[in-house]
Amino acid sequence: MKTIVVGSGLGGLLSAAYLAKSGHDVEVFEALPFTGGRFTNIDYKGFKLSTGALHMVPHGDSGPLSQMLKKLNADVNIVTSNPSSVIxxxxxxxxxxxxxxxxxxxxxDFKVPFSLINRIKIAFLAFTTKYFPPKKGTFDDWIKHHINEKWATRIANSFCGWSISLKSSDVSAKEVFEIISNLYRYxxxxxxxxxxxxxxxxLVEIIQENGGKIYTGKEVTEIITSNNHAKGVVADGDKxxxxxxxSDIGHIETNRLCKNVTETEEYVQYKNQLQNIKSSAGIKISLACDEPLIGHxxxxxxxxxxxxxxxxxxxxVDKTLAPEGKHLVMTHQCLRWDRLDDxxxxxxxxxxxxxDIFLNKDYEVLMVQSYHDGWxxxxxASSQDLSNKTPISNLYVVGDGAKGEGGIEIxxxxxxxxxTMDMVLS
Known part of the structure; x- marks a missing residue:
């Protein structure tokens, strides 16, 4: 079967590698001059800075990404962090x-700062929500209803801001509890x-070893459709x-590329859903230092x-991400929707x-990167993802515009x- 993948971000490369190994004739089209999108490195002063996601796999060597890479026999080594996280x-x-x-x-030990009564509540709620997760409302709503303690809001906002670049008031309680379940599962x-x-x-190596082709600097400007069936693409004027x-470019951009689509009831409903999608935004600051600022x-x-x-x-963990004798620290902060103009x-x-955090410590600010709008x-945003399937036959969306429930970023x-692979290969 002939498959075209639009975009070579992590979702596109994973899909292309999986399908190429399954016998598909795969072609990947990437508008940028390099593969990886917001999941690759750029060299700056000898440091390997990331284009988007930090150099970290949320569930380490046992999570969904690692398991899929192992299934693909990808030559990847993921070193488990020790400690995994501190506050x-x-x-x-x-x-x-x-x-x-x-x-x-x-x-x-995040429960330690809570009052005794709230520690008891949390133990009870941790058990009950496992079987009866909240069906509506934001995580902030849930916290204020059940705990209503300042520390709960602080740690919830920090955790959500780091893991999904949202504050607790911007993500559903249901999604956060799915994320927490995955933390325990993996x-x-x-x-x-x-x-x-x-x-x-x-992943690029796997695609190419299995006969797949990757075109960089070749932008897809149209997805060819006929009777609401995807038939191919137009890239740099060629069909x-x-x-x-x-498609690895999100539902909104994917739909924009589709021409001559019949306005069926299903398609109109889909277009209405697209109007409600918001992207999540953030700021990453990369620091260089001679001595470790964190130490793990x-x-x-x-x-x-x-x-x-x-x-x-x-x-x-990996000294090659910085010049010899140097360390690389990366910070992340959620950028609220109401602060995009500031x-x-x-x-x-x-x-x-x-x-304030590194008072009296020596470091150099290497780069500040902001992520919003088209990048x-x-x-x-988490809890706003639509299905990987679209109302146009033979067209699916993967990537950070169509994530699975409870999945932290990658x-x-x-x-x-x-x-998506289960649907297209079944």
């Missing part, structure tokens, strides 16, 4: 910031050797026909910061957080790809 707390329990120093608390994070590019390079099309390869959540939600220092101010608040954190992308 950076003020040194004094009465402080509300890091200006008097800090202490790190293991993530699994494990904590890991660092892929070679960073993001270590994974995408391995390429196929039996199946997998796990996640550091920062619930007492003004903007920074979390950070990591992956060079404690990005410069948000960046400065993030930089101030870094100054977002996720094309569909794990969600993988869950969406696996769901």
């Amino acid at each position: 950076r707390m003020p040194a004094n329990d009465n402080d509300t910031d890091y200006k008097n120093g800090f202490r790190d608390m293991a993530f699994h 494990s904590g994070p890991g660092v892929p050797t070679g960073g993001c590019k270590g994974i995408t390079n391995a 390429y026909y196929s039996d199946l099309i997998i 390869g796990g996640v550091v959540l920062t619930p007492y910061s003004k903007r920074i939600d979390g950070m990591n220092e992956v060079t404690n 990005i410069e101010e948000e960046i400065e608040l993030g930089l101030q957080d870094i100054r 977002p954190v996720n094309r569909s 794990e969600g992308i993988t869950l969406g790809v696996l769901n």
Whole structure:
């Protein structure tokens, strides 16, 4: 079967590798001059900075992405972080910031700062929500209804901001509990050797070894349809026909490329759903230092910061991501929808957080990257993803615009790809 993949981000490469190994004749079209999209590396001053996602696999060597890579026999090594994650707390329990120093608390001890009655509530709710997850409302709504303690909001916002680039008031409680279930089902994070590019390079190799072709710098400008069936694409003015099309550019952009579509009831309903999709936005700040600022390869959540939600220092795991004798720290902060016109101010608040957290420490700000609009954190914010299937036959959407439930970033992308592969290969 002839398959065309539009876009070579992680979702597109995973799909192309899987289908190529399954015997499909695969062609991948990428508008950029390189593969990987927001999941690869750029070289800057000898540092391997990521184009989007941080150099970290949320569920390490046992999660959906790692399992799929193993099934593909991809030459990828994911090193489990130890510790997996910590929470950076003020040194004094009465402080509300890091200006008097800090202490790190293991993530699994997050219940310690709660009052006794709320610790009891959390233990009970952890059991009941496993079988009766919330059906409506945001995670913030759920917290205020059941716990209503400032610490709960702090840690919820930091966790959601780091993991899905949303605040707890912007994501459904149902989705967050799916994410928490996956944390228990799989494990904590890991660092892929070679960073993001270590994974995408391995997938490119699989595609090419199995006869697939990858075209970079070749933008798809139309998805050819007839009677609401996808037939092929137009790229740089040339037509390429196929039996199946997998799009890695999100539902909104995919639909924009479809021409001559009949307005069936199903299609009109689909178009209406597209109007409600919001992307998630964020800011990443990369730091260079001679001595470790964190000292391990796990996640550091920062619930007492003004903007920074979390950070990591992956060079404690893979030294090749920085020049010899240097370390690389990456911070991430959620960029709220109502602050998209104030990005410069948000960046400065993030930089101030870094100054407070690393008081009296030496470091260099390497790069500040913002992710929004056409280059977002996720094309569909978590809990807003649509199905991988579209109302146009033979056309499916994968990637950060169609993630699986409960998947943190690239794990969600993988869950969406696996769901799509089940549909197209059944």
